[in-house]
Amino acid sequence: MRICGLFRARPWRWLAGALLVVPTLALANADVEKNIADSKNWAVQAGDMYNQRYSKLDQINAGNVGKMQVAWTFSTGVLRGHEGSPLVIGDMMYLHSPFPNKVFAIDLNTQKIVWKYEPKQDPAVIPQMCCDTVNRGLAYAEGKIILQQADSNLVAFDAKTGKVLWTVKNGDPKLGAVNTNAPHVFKDKVITGISGGEWGVRGFLAAYDLNSGKQVWKAFSTGPDAEMLMDPDKTMTWTDGKMAPVGKDSSLKTWKDDQWKIGGGTTWGWFSYDKELNLVYYGTGNPSTWNPAQRPGDNKWSMTIFARDVDTGMAKWAYQMTPYDEWDFDGVNEMILADIDVKGKPTKALVHFDRNGFGYTLDRVSGALLVAEKYDPQVNWATHVDMKTGRPQVVAKYSTAKGGPDVNTKGICPAALGTKDQQPAAFDPETKLFYVPTNHVCMDYEPFKVEYTAGQPYVGATLSMFPAPGSHGGMGNVIAWDAGNGKIVQTKPEKFSVWSGVLNTAGGLSCFGTLEGYLKCVDKKDINKELFKFKTPSGIIGNVFTYEHKGKQYMGVFSGIGGWAGIGMAAGLDKDTDGLGAVGGYRELNQYTELGGSLTVFALPN
Numbered sequence: 171m172r173i174c175g176l177f178r179a180r181p182w183r184w185l186a187g188a189l190l191v192v193p194t195l196a197l198a199n200a201d202v203e204k205n206i207a208d209s210k211n212w213a214v215q216a217g218d219m220y221n222q223r224y225s226k227l228d229q230i231n232a233g234n235v236g237k238m239q240v241a242w243t244f245s246t247g248v249l250r251g252h253e254g255s256p257l258v259i260g261d262m263m264y265l266h267s268p269f270p271n272k273v274f275a276i277d278l279n280t281q282k283i284v285w286k287y288e289p290k291q292d293p294a295v296i297p298q299m300c301c302d303t304v305n306r307g308l309a310y311a312e313g314k315i316i317l318q319q320a321d322s323n324l325v326a327f328d329a330k331t332g333k334v335l336w337t338v339k340n341g342d343p344k345l346g347a348v349n350t351n352a353p354h355v356f357k358d359k360v361i362t363g364i365s366g367g368e369w370g371v372r373g374f375l376a377a378y379d380l381n382s383g384k385q386v387w388k389a390f391s392t393g394p395d396a397e398m399l400m401d402p403d404k405t406m407t408w409t410d411g412k413m414a415p416v417g418k419d420s421s422l423k424t425w426k427d428d429q430w431k432i433g434g435g436t437t438w439g440w441f442s443y444d445k446e447l448n449l450v451y452y453g454t455g456n457p458s459t460w461n462p463a464q465r466p467g468d469n470k471w472s473m474t475i476f477a478r479d480v481d482t483g484m485a486k487w488a489y490q491m492t493p494y495d496e497w498d499f500d501g502v503n504e505m506i507l508a509d510i511d512v513k514g515k516p517t518k519a520l521v522h523f524d525r526n527g528f529g530y531t532l533d534r535v536s537g538a539l540l541v542a543e544k545y546d547p548q549v550n551w552a553t554h555v556d557m558k559t560g561r562p563q564v565v566a567k568y569s570t571a572k573g574g575p576d577v578n579t580k581g582i583c584p585a586a587l588g589t590k591d592q593q594p595a596a597f598d599p600e601t602k603l604f605y606v607p608t609n610h611v612c613m614d615y616e617p618f619k620v621e622y623t624a625g626q627p628y629v630g631a632t633l634s635m636f637p638a639p640g641s642h643g644g645m646g647n648v649i650a651w652d653a654g655n656g657k658i659v660q661t662k663p664e665k666f667s668v669w670s671g672v673l674n675t676a677g678g679l680s681c682f683g684t685l686e687g688y689l690k691c692v693d694k695k696d697i698n699k700e701l702f703k704f705k706t707p708s709g710i711i712g713n714v715f716t717y718e719h720k721g722k723q724y725m726g727v728f729s730g731i732g733g734w735a736g737i738g739m740a741a742g743l744d745k746d747t748d749g750l751g752a753v754g755g756y757r758e759l760n761q762y763t764e765l766g767g768s769l770t771v772f773a774l775p776n
Contacts, residue, residue: 210718227718236702238691251268252304255307257308266305267767269303298366300627301734303732304350305350305352311380314335316355318362320349324349325337346369349363354443358380367434374388375450387399391472399484400485405484406487416488424493435454435469449478452475454471473493475520477520496564511654523651525588529653545608546584546589546610548583548639577616578615587752598680602654608646613634647663669735679694683711685710685731685763686762687706688703707766711736713727738756
């Protein structure tokens with residue numbers, strides 16, 4: 171986050187003490203686990219703590235999904251982009267909205283609004299949010315609803331009454347440190363991140379006590395070892411084909427002077443948790459500024475997958491995917507935990523589809539790099555990832571740093587919004603495949619010198635975006651991916667980027683939304699076999715979810731165009747280079763959809 175107050179370096183005596191903390195019995199939050207175990211609920215944003223986005227419900231299935239009808243709808247009363255999904259626990263549904271971050275508690279028996287919360291946030295927060303005023307959802311645990319507001323306030327409510335139980339300030343929006351991520355509850359802690367990499371915000375992950383809101387730990391992405399909660403001798407990274415200690419000052423040595431203080435590495439994506447290992451997994455975003463000439467070095471630990479102890483925040487291992495990022499390839503996309511065969515060997519894996527266009531498979535216990543392959547053949551900025559060093563092999567033609575300031579580097583694939591942005595993929599334990607919503611988009615990228623001013627944009631590049639060559643105008647795909655071997659198994663083209671989270675079910679389905687506003691369900695064994703298609707009121711950037719109520723399965727999704735891909739429509743921008751280049755790339759969207767903000771819920775007819 172932008173530096174809303176740099177910590178003084180903690181004494182190494184304190185850090186050594188933290189390392190001696192003995193992990194407690196391996197337990198997730200018991201209430202969250204109980205709710206997840208009941209497939210009738212949709213109790214967390216990803217359906218489970220592994221981020222698999224899979225439901226065991228099968229009443230709606232490949233044989234009857236074509237008969238689905240709209241069961242009911244609900245308007246949030248807010249335009250702009252609607253990301254994430256509602257939560258369902260028992261007879262209650264909890265919905266969120268983009269700024270001003272309304273929360274609704276709805277009784278599913280009557281569809282009555284039991285309570286509503288609408289914070290009075292300063293509208294000055296809106297221009298501090300780079301890529302629309304989105305919010306990715308709520309968390310629920312132990313009778314509490316948790317909301318991470320745009321103005322950085324983390325708020326806990328009584329789930330029955332809506333009474334505010336506690337509020338804590340997570341960042342300073344006046345410095346650009348705002349929030350778009352969903353909070354996550356692991357054990358007795360609420361885990362949250364920070365946005366604002368385009369404002370020079372210094373990223374961090376923070377843990378707050380579920381009952382009191384008191385901050386338990388805070389781990390920065392860049393800077394001194396103590397502030398990053400990294401032990402130079404015990405935090406491991408992939409080095410020379412094996413895991414080795416990161417070493418002293420692993421971040422400081424890779425930044426020019428004090429650039430790390432405004433160095434980005436923000437954490438606005440999704441988090442996952444393995445209770446047996448007691449580790450939380452997440453990714454850090456791009457370094458600031460977008461002009462790489464102003465920050466020579468690897469810029470650690472931006473663009474990094476982290477595994478941290480949930481109790482102490484100490485980093486067990488870290489892997490940097492895109493050292494010295496020259497393209498804004500944020501590394502915040504979800505980490506999917508799955509036990510799969512990797513090149514024939516049973517593995518506790520972590521699978522990550524990065525913005526940079528490479529699909530990574532790591533050993534989630536040790537952090538060892540196992541697979542790194544392109545999940546879009548059009549990716550051209552690097553030839554491959556060197557499996558010994560873990561570094562992508564950059565093609566000089568597409569290096570924005572070698573071109574220098576004011577040189578327009580053309581035809582880079584993917585664009586800054588990545589082969590996949592935050593829209594989450596799904597893992598299906600039956601097919602053992604990952605179902606990935608993608609962007610098929612390239613860009614021209616022209617860096618320029620920019621001075622840091624607190625609270626002002628700190629970008630330093632002008633972008634233009636366009637469909638990838640040979641895509642016949644199509645800007646997206648859904649793919650089925652074999653993470654054990656790093657191969658695309660199937661591809662389903664779409665006209666626009668697929669900016670919706672995928673849901674897979676035991677009913678043989680893989681379902682997702684499109685930017686035009688269609689909810690689609692396909693056969694998960696043959697994703698080109700479209701089984702259901704329905705046009706919702708607005709473009710879909712929300713995540714498909716499902717639940718069961720009174721013996722009947724329902725499937726739902728938010729519609730409400732926006733997010734980075736839809737920022738032109740959401741914010742009324744017109745120049746091709748506006749919206750960090752997205753306006754020109756997605757100009758045609760307004761011929762297919764319009765602004766909105768609603769939930770559409772489907773079911774089979776009685």
